[in-house]
Amino acid sequence: MEAGAAQEPLHIVVRYDDQNRRGVLLVEAPTGNTVWERLKQSASVIGSDARITELAIELSWPSVLDILRDYGTRDQQRAYNFRFKPDADAQARIQDFAAARRKVQEAQGSLTLTVTEEEVRSRLRALGFKRDLKWFQVRDIRHLLSIQNGANFSVPGAGKTTVAFALHLLTSQPGAHVLVVCPKAAFPAWSEIVNDTMDANGPDTEAFQVLSGTSHAIETMLTGGGRRFVINYDLLIQHPGIIGAYLARQPVHLILDESHRMKAGEASQRGALLLNLAPLPIRRDVLSGTPMPQSPSDLVSQLNFLWPGQGLGLEISRGTPPREVLGSLYVRTTKEELGLPARYTHFHQVGMGQGQLALYSLVRSESLRQLSNIRSGAIDFAGARKSVMRLLQLSSNPLLALRAITSDITGINSGLVDQVVEDGPSPKMLAVAAKARELAQHGRKSVIWTIFTDTIEQMLLMLADLNPVALYGAVPSGDASDPETREGRLRRFHLDDDCMVMIANPAAAGEGISLHTVCHEALYLDRSYVSTHFLQSIDRIHRLGLDPNEITNVHIFQTRAPQGLGCIDHSVSRRLATKVRAMQQLLDDRDLHQIALDEENAEEPVDYDVDLQDIVDLVEELEGRAHFDEDEGG
Missing domain, CATH: 3.40.50.10810 (Tandem AAA-ATPase domain)
Incomplete structure (x- = not known):
């Protein structure tokens, strides 16, 4: 070859492994062309299951397509002095990919x-x-x-x-x-x-x-x-x-x-x-x-x-x-196109019991310590999730959260524990139960949503007079004639005029069921940060087939926390609003806009009559550490 003659381009063979449904990039011998190292680096980033040797790069076929899309243009191949050389099978698949790409770009x-x-x-x-x-x-x-x-x-x-x-x-x-x-x-x-x-x-x-x-x-x-x-x-x-x-x-x-x-x-x-x-x-x-x-x-x-x-x-x-x-x-x-009647959202704010407030304050402090490193990126996600779930359960059902909390957090005084036990069901649980009874008196069935199975079990006992049924993950599917199956319980809720309440977990019952023919009231005892669970649970009672004159109500119960303490229910509301708003911007859906707007415009569940020092005093009182200063009068 004469001095200064152009160097031959590197040939990179592209093959499709039909048996394993994977793609392979091959070179005949070790090469000094920098593109081969670039392809190796890209493969290690794109494909979590990439297999890379000196002469071969093996990837899932979609990952190979990603590489071909990024490096396969004429300008790229000319700039790096190489050529992709697909075999017959790979060439046919690449042509299909190119045709699909044109259609996607058009659409x-x-x-x-x-x-x-x-x-x-x-x-x-x-x-x-x-x-x-x-x-x-x-x-x-x-x-x-x-x-x-x-x-x-x-x-x-x-x-x-x-x-x-x-x-x-x-x-x-x-x-x-x-x-x-x-x-x-x-x-x-x-x-x-x-x-x-x-x-x-x-x-x-x-x-x-x-x-x-x-x-x-x-x-x-x-x-x-x-x-x-x-x-x-x-x-x-x-x-x-x-x-x-x-x-x-x-x-x-x-x-x-x-x-x-x-x-x-x-x-x-x-x-x-x-x-x-x-x-x-x-x-x-x-x-x-x-x-x-x-x-x-x-x-x-x-x-x-x-x-x-x-x-x-x-x-x-x-x-x-x-x-x-x-x-x-x-x-x-969209729901607007379905012609559904309006849905109304109501926020109900409920104060805390004495023991609940004191325990929530202690757990909140523990959670702050658990989450304190989040901005630096050094966070224990498993521990953080436990802290969040603990606060969510305390907001609704401190009695059933107590056992887990006392085993995880040391130094909780028996006086505080005794107060939580003495308080019994939280004010929020009592408020939800009262609302369900009020609706039942007017002949309106309701579905109560909660993310905790143990709370479902306690609400079943509290509302026994309304002959409730429960749906959660442990309830098996089966024949509708069996009252212990998912289908049997749904059938009873639909057909039994004495069964006025369904208590359900949105993760287990938020999909695949319709309640809108018999139920028009949804009561949220608590909610998670997952917008899918909230939106799909609403859609159990607000969907195609509703009578045009039917009124559908969504009742969201929030625990009102003292100023400065922070409220987990308010945090959930803000995050749901953000997530629903993002989905609304994608899907251009006015119903999603209204859901986000309801959350954004709801009054903050903050109790301005109680401050942090009041809580400190309450905790000391329940732990038997409070003392009366005679110089302050009394």
Whole structure:
């Protein structure tokens, strides 16, 4: 080679490993080209499961697509003097990726709908679909048909299950399957959707099969000739090999219901598995009424699942507003579009009992010590979470929180403990019970929400005269004729005129149930910082099917804390307002705006008649350390 001649570009082979569903970047020999080190560094950052050697970089295929997107332009390859050389299989997948990228970029701007309303309705009728779709459902179907993969962020009650099933019918090719991943609470909706929407004498009446049992049982069902399956998130991660092989050999439409459950992405088993499986299905759809319950980062993994390698999640991670990133890549039906009657929110502030106030003060001081290093980043998250949960329970139910507190915090005087025991149920619990009885006297059933199981058990005893039922995580699913099952308890609440109260945990009962035909009053004894639990629990009683003249009330009970002490209930309210406001800005939903506004405008639960010195005196009194100074009079 003559002096000064251009150096030959480095060839980096790109392969797709079909058996492991991973990508590999290869060089023939050690190289001094700096791009190879750059690719290694990028791989170690992008892929938590990257395998890097001197001559090879092995990653999940979505991670390879991320690298190709960042380094694969002509300018990048020219600048670093290298060329990507995909083999035939990888080349076909990269071409599909490039085509999808063009469609995503188009949909981030304006979207051209490809079918008319009449075409949607007539094609569904021809397939045996008998349900008369609402105008907003047809609109959402038309929109989703016009994009390769889609997100349905409609409110609960808007018929996301119906829309997703209709979409599958319209996009399905001969021999194609559909697999729905969802919480167990959503099983009944998917199990019944075919019977509810398809003509019994029509050409297609195959119901969804619920995948359960051992690996062998699941594989037998998947290969048994059926085309429609449902599996829950927990079982999915127990059988990744079987599900992955199924998606690889079979054209499958993969639907994630309550898709915010994968928001942790690579940091969770379910998120990491779903991101790895993402390139395999022929179509992907996600359904969630609360797609970003905590922050915009919750959207990252969902977008990376829908459009692997497109970098949409990365844009959000870099601070681009979610609405700008999503553009027209999603649909949402709002409560305003459903035509629901108004919902009214009422805040009830309740003072503390003597023992509760003294104990709350001590635990608050302990929590401040526990959380004091948060600004420096040196924080024990497990300990911090325990402190927060302890304050939340003390705000509502100090009696049942007492045992855990006395075992964790030393130096609590027996006099203070005796006072808490003597006080009995907190003023807030008594206020909630009184409100439930008042409503019952007017013939109105209520649902009481609390995040603590032991509080549910105590409220059951306190409201025994109202014949309550309870729903929480330990209540098993089963036949509606069994009064001890989830379904049996729901049936009793709906049909038994003497059963006036349901006491429930929003984490366990905030999804998959409808109470709006018999219950129009929600009472919040306490709330967590998770906006999904709050929003979805509201939607149990405020959803499509309400009588236009029905009044729906949401009662939020807050413990009023003395000035200077700080109030955990107020902190929860502020954070929920922030999270709901962020979701409102993404989804342009006036109902979310109203929920955030209610929180923002609520009166602060601060008792200005009691100050910190009063509390110090109270603690000393209950601990037997107080003394009377005669010089102060008396």
